[in-house]
Structure formats: structure tokens, C-alpha cells
Amino acid sequence: LSDVGEHGWIRGLVRRAGKASGALIVGPGDDAAALRAPRGTVLLTTDTLVEGVHFRREWLSPRALGRRAFRVNASDVAAMGGRPWAVLLAIEAPASLPVATLDGIVDGVARDARAAGAVLAGGNLARAERLAIAVALVGVAGRTIVRRAGACVGDVLAVTGPLGAMGAAVRARLAGRAVRLPDVPCRWAVGERLAPFAHAMIDVSDGLVQDAGHLCRASGVGAEIDLAAVPVAAACRRALGADAARFAVGAGEDYELLVALRPRAVRAARRAALRHGVGLSIVGRVVPGAPRVRLRNPDGTVAVPSRSGFDHFRRWRASAR
Ligand SMILES: [Mg+2]
Numbered sequence: 001l002s003d004v005g006e007h008g009w010i011r012g013l014v015r016r017a018g019k020a021s022g023a024l025i026v027g028p029g030d031d032a033a034a035l036r037a038p039r040g041t042v043l044l045t046t047d048t049l050v051e052g053v054h055f056r057r058e059w060l061s062p063r064a065l066g067r068r069a070f071r072v073n074a075s076d077v078a079a080m081g082g083r084p085w086a087v088l089l090a091i092e093a094p095a096s097l098p099v100a101t102l103d104g105i106v107d108g109v110a111r112d113a114r115a116a117g118a119v120l121a122g123g124n125l126a127r128a129e130r131l132a133i134a135v136a137l138v139g140v141a142g143r144t145i146v147r148r149a150g151a152c153v154g155d156v157l158a159v160t161g162p163l164g165a166m167g168a169a170v171r172a173r174l175a176g177r178a179v180r181l182p183d184v185p186c187r188w189a190v191g192e193r194l195a196p197f198a199h200a201m202i203d204v205s206d207g208l209v210q211d212a213g214h215l216c217r218a219s220g221v222g223a224e225i226d227l228a229a230v231p232v233a234a235a236c237r238r239a240l241g242a243d244a245a246r247f248a249v250g251a252g253e254d255y256e257l258l259v260a261l262r263p264r265a266v267r268a269a270r271r272a273a274l275r276h277g278v279g280l281s282i283v284g285r286v287v288p289g290a291p292r293v294r295l296r297n298p299d300g301t302v303a304v305p306s307r308s309g310f311d312h313f314r315r316w317r318a319s320a321r
Pocket of ligand 1: 075205
């Protein structure tokens with residue numbers, strides 16, 4: 001990067017990001033981006049991936065890293081029932097970083113943004129000790145804005161896909177096996193479709209138990225999750241065997257959507273999700289009482305999971321730091 005310099009690289013970026021079109025009136029290369037404002041409500045979110053904290057460079061290709069930076073943000077927009085619209089990308093990088101790495105990251109972001117119907121509107125590059133990728137995403141809300149609050153006693157809890165794939169991959173990496181880390185799934189289209197049925201929704205970034213806990217606290221309800229009903233990713237099942245479901249509900253970074261909806265709405269919601277090739281698995285129910293998540297074991301016993309049982313990611317983050 002030190003050979004090309006900030007301004008040289010940004011000139012290249014302007015070429016990669018493509019010409020202004022659609023809502024984008026002024027794209028990368030000026031003092032700020034200009035976009036024609038959408039009618040309705042916009043959603044704003046931002047998330048940063050920091051090397052050594054959220055990723056290791058040897059575990060992900062630059063493109064996969066870029067995709068990830070975009071999709072973790074798109075996942076938050078999806079969890080509100082919205083769609084990605086415009087992206088700002090701010091990168092901190094050491095001067096020794098190969099330009100090809102930086103270009104790959106931008107390509108990963110730009111391609112995914114395009115595929116989602118969004119534009120890479122601009123960004124920033126700053127020199128730092130380690131690589132960090134910050135995405136700020138503007139989304140357009142659908143007709144229904146779904147929040148974490150709103151789950152009602154009697155609702156069922158459903159997830160949009162299998163859990164535990166990322167957890168199992170990280171576990172394998174930490175054990176020295178060079179497995180591929182799965183991509184963050186694209187759930188914005190299905191999130192928008194599920195929104196009219198949802199009382200509450202959240203994306204599963206910290207693990208099902210933790211994120212269900214966030215939803216419970218926001219809604220002032222409790223939740224019970226059936227371990228036997230949790231859809232477990234094949235790789236997780238292979239690696240963890242009998243412990244797979246318990247591992248999967250604690251492992252993070254699956255980025256599926258967790259939705260609370262009334263039992264009557266399940267059929268229609270399932271049909272709507274299937275139109276996007278996404279299944280909807282009922283994993284539990286909303287119950288009265290303290291905002292806590294309880295796990296129902298296959299033998300029928302119920303337990304409140306201890307934090308220590310669900311700390312795989314926290315541990316890997318700590319060890320990577
Ligand atoms: Mg989230």
C-alpha cells in the first residue's frame with residue numbers, strides 16, 4: 001500500500017466501484033456521496049471487522065472478508081425487515097498491506113452490494129497498525145419495521161436456516177484444520193417477506209441462546225428452545241456428534257433470522273420464506289416469566305444454560321486478540 005499511496009488507491013477504487021447510476025448521483029471520488037433519497041423510511045447500521053478480534057487474515061480470502069463485512073451489516077437490516085440500499089466502506093490498513101488484498105476486500109463488498117441492489121457510495125482509507133473494515137449500511141425499510149420488542153406469550157420462535165456451521169469451522173481452525181469458513185447467508189429478501197408475519201425479529205449473530213435472550217429482554221417475555229428441534233448444520237453435526245445441537249445454539253455468527261410469530265401465521269410465513277428457497281424451522285416458544293431463555297433437552301428436562309457453556313466465540317476472540 002505504501003507504494004501506491006492513499007490517493008492512488010482511491011483513484012483505482014473509483015474505477016472499481018463503477019459509474020454513478022440509479023439513486024447514486026455522485027459516487028466515490030468526491031468529498032461526499034450524493035444519493036436521491038428514497039420515499040419512506042431508511043435504516044442505518046454499522047459494524048466493524050477488526051483483524052485479530054473478528055477475523056484472522058489467513059482464514060479468509062480478501063473477497064470473502066469483503067463479503068462478510070457487507071453481509072453482517074445486511075443481516076441487521078434484514079432483521080428489521082429492510083433491504084440494503086447504500087454502502088460506505090471505511091478501511092484501516094497497515095502500509096505493508098498488499099494492494100491486491102485491499103482490492104479484493106472492496107470487490108467483495110461491491111459485488112455483494114450490487115447483488116443486493118445496493119450501491120457502494122463511498123468510503124475512506126486510513127493507515128493503522130492492523131487491518132479493520134468498517135461498513136456503514138443504509139437500508140430501505142419495508143412496509144413493516146420489525147423490532148426485537150414485540151414478541152408475545154404464545155408466539156412460536158423460528159429460524160431461517162441451520163446453525164453451528166461457523167462455530168464448527170472456527171473450532172476446526174483452532175484445532176489446526178484448514179477448513180473453509182462458511183459465508184454469511186443473504187437473508188434480506190426473506191427478512192422483508194417475513195416482516196408482515198413477525199411480532200419480533202433479530203439476526204443470530206451471537207448464538208441462538210444469546211440472541212433469543214436479547215429478544216426476550218426487549219419484549220419482556222421468556223423463551224423456551226427445544227434442542228431436538230434446532231436445525232443443525234451438517235458440518236457441525238459431523239464434528240460434534242451428540243453435542244451438536246447444544247453447541248449450535250451457543251455458537252455465534254450464523255446470521256440466520258430468529259423470528260417470533262403467532263402459531264397461526266406459521267404456514268403463511270413458511271410459504272413466503274420458501275419462495276426464496278429458505279426453510280423456516282420452529283425451534284421454541286415464547287413463555288411468560290422472566291426474560292430468560294430455557295433449553296428443553298430431548299429427554300424433556302428443562303435447564304437455563306450457563307454462560308460458560310456458550311463461550312466458544314468469546315474464547316476464540318480472546319485467544320485471537
Ligand atoms: Mg443484529
